[in-house]
Amino acid sequence: MPTYVMLTNLTAEGVRTLKNNPNRVTEVNKEVEAIGVKVQAQYAVLGPYDFVTIIEAPDNATISRVSVELGARGGVQGMTMAAIPLDEFIERLEGGSGRQGKKKRA
Numbered sequence: 001m002p003t004y005v006m007l008t009n010l011t012a013e014g015v016r017t018l019k020n021n022p023n024r025v026t027e028v029n030k031e032v033e034a035i036g037v038k039v040q041a042q043y044a045v046l047g048p049y050d051f052v053t054i055i056e057a058p059d060n061a062t063i064s065r066v067s068v069e070l071g072a073r074g075g076v077q078g079m080t081m082a083a084i085p086l087d088e089f090i091e092r093l094e095g096g097s098g099r100q101g102k103k104k105r106a
Helices: 012-020 024-033 060-073 086-093
Strands: 003-010 038-044 051-056 076-083
Touching: 003 012, 003 060, 012 024, 024 038, 024 060, 060 076
Parallel strands: none
Antiparallel strands: 003 051, 003 076, 038 051
16 A cells, blocks of 8 residues: 655644543544554654654545545644655666566666
């Protein structure tokens, strides 16, 4: 499945919710997994974003649904980016399809 990186910030409402229920983060992860994605890893971070979440989703439409669903709730604002595995990226630069594994070099 394709991998996506989601960067999110808590809104004021999200901060209140998290303060009152710190486990809400894991509850939300279970809710979005019910949409058909897999949360691979999640980090609370310092800096311009509050959370970095690594998600596998079957396609762009599914991850878009997750992004809209989370944004509509009002607790977070975010940005989602497709992530390309490094081996696939290099293979595509070398002219391969990116789906068959590493090329053999002469």
